[in-house]
Amino acid sequence: MPYLRGAAICAALTLFSLSGPMTAIAQDVQLRSLDGSVTLEGNLMAFDGAYYRLDSIYGPLTIAAEGVQCAGPGCPDLERFVAEARIAGEATVVEGLLPALLAGFAESRGMVLATPEITDNGLSYALIRADGSPAARFDIAAGTSDTGMLALLNGEADLAISLREASEAERRADRAAAPDDPALIRRVRVIGLEALVPVVAAQNPINAISLPQLAQVFTGEIDNWQALGGPDAPIALHLLDADLGLAQVFETRILPPGISTLGTEALTRHASARDLASAVARDAYAIGITAQSARGPAQSLPLAGSCGFSQAADANAVKAEDYPLTAPVYLYLAPRRLPQLVRDFLIWTESEAAERTVAAAGFVNQSLTRTPMALQGSRIANAITAAGDEVPLAELQRLVATLGQAERLSSTFRFDDGSIDLDAQSRASVARLAAAIERGAFDGRRLVFVGFSDGEGQAELNLRLSLRRAETVRNAIQAAAEAAEPDRVTLDIDAFGEAMPMACEDSDWGRAVNRRVEVWLE
Secondary structure: OOOOOOHHHHHHOOEOOOOOOOEEEEEEEEEEEOOOOOEEEEEEEEEOOOEEEEEEOOEEEEEEHHHEEEEOOOOOOOOOOOEEEEEEEEHHHHHHOHHHHHHHHHHHOOOEEOOOEEOOOOEEEEEEOOOOOEEEEEEEEEEOHHHHHHHHHOOOOOEEEEOOOOOHHHHHHHHHHOOOOOOHHHOEEEEEEEEEEEEEOOOOOOOOEEHHHHHHHHOOOOOEHHHHOOOOOEOEEEEEOOOOHHHHHHHHHOOOOOOOOOOOOOEEEEOOHHHHHHHHHOOOOEEEEEEHHHOOOOEEOOEEOOOOOEEOOOHHHHHOOOOOOEEEEEEEEOOOOOOHHHHHHHHHOOOHHHHHHHHHOOOEOOOOOEEEHHHOHHHHHHHHHHOOOOOOHHHHHHHHHHHOOOEEEEEEEEEOOOOOOEOHHHHHHHHHHHHHHHOOOOOOOEEEEEEEOOOOOOHHHHHHHHHHHHHHHHHHHHHHOOOOOOOOOEEEEEEEEOOOOOOOOOOHHHHHHHOEEEEEEO
16 A cells, blocks of 8 residues: 555555455545545445555555545445445354344344345345445355355355365465465354264164264264164264255265275165254154254264263253363455445454344354353263373362362363364354453453373373463463453463363274363353
8 A cells, every 4th residue: 555645644544455355336436534634536346345446646455434525426335335245154053043143233223034046056135224224235055065165266256154174275265366365264153053963763772972973974884773772773874965054064074084984775864954854854764964043853873982981962061062072163255355235244253242243043142151160060970980000180179179169161162183283163262252352251250271181191181281271271361351451350370181081082083172271161
């Protein structure tokens, strides 16, 4: 952006450098500061509802609309500007959650969400002002995580909804297309949480299944219910279409590397999570993998572990990622400035009202909940069961003494094996916890970031690594909560290594669940 001389210009106009297009206009206009001291003329390249993009004699400039008056035939109608956004991605979320969020945001602005119009690519939702005029238009294409990410990378969508993280190939393509913009993994937020659950009909006698058993069932190694403690009958298998994000989560986390379900003759694929659940509910000998929010009349099974641990997909377990098949709802943003009202919608998705909307739609929200140690008896039992020579009784006693009177917050932070780098959902949790600290939610209290590890390797090394992870999270929270008064809340760290496993360690995912930092409130 060119340098402009004169304090008057700097005081009168707010200038920002933006990449990517806003709403195209391309007409001559004159922008004058409110006090009349500065005037700029040029070709109005774009307007996003809050900023003008002007091609002037100084080069391209971006100018805040609130600081100037616009004159000329190309000036937009500030009162009737219609913000536009294109959204593509996972049908389970696009159909089951997004309309509810748009309706909630519209209500918060004194608007209404109109009945959607059918378009060539999907549906178009309009936010209507009190006077009947449109304020925003969201064109939504329901598809898969794959199609949503492809549309984003090709510039055909402003927002992509995915139930999986961006792949390495997608990240490379994004870097190649926009090398000067923030990386794709930095242009993402989590707007809710989904869980992938095994479902059976209500009359099926099976009440739990392990992750290894699920893998054996869906690869055809187990094909009769008798092997699972059920009747002597063949198992009918149901899965979502392979290009849906939840199907990819299942195959990535459950199936052995290089093994596919595609050759299983008894397998039926479904384009809809609700259709899958309905089909399973009608067949006493069927089992399927679907979204918890769309399980309908089917019965979801807890996941049992060979070591005796068992976990159902309840809200607290999903929030903390203690449930093994948690699937965050990712919202990826294009590397360009979105219209102001669309940006306001994204900000609103982090509000308490939005959290209530997420829960009402059947998804799991990310609002902070507190659970005292007294209500976590199974976790202590698991710790005692898993204790061995490397986790002495004295360490368990220290754990109970440290956390016995505290409450565990639902925010949990997880890491790759041997790493202290936070994953995407954990980065979103940092922002939410930091915002709560800034609001004063924990004033006068003490937050303890407690690190845990898996059981691989030496216990002493695991203890040191879990302490480093706790320190990493605390530092991230302190950096994010920059507006908080440092003496209003105490942030401490502690670690117990492999002393309190949350899952059996007979799988990569079980070990990943155990590598975590919890937050305890005293």
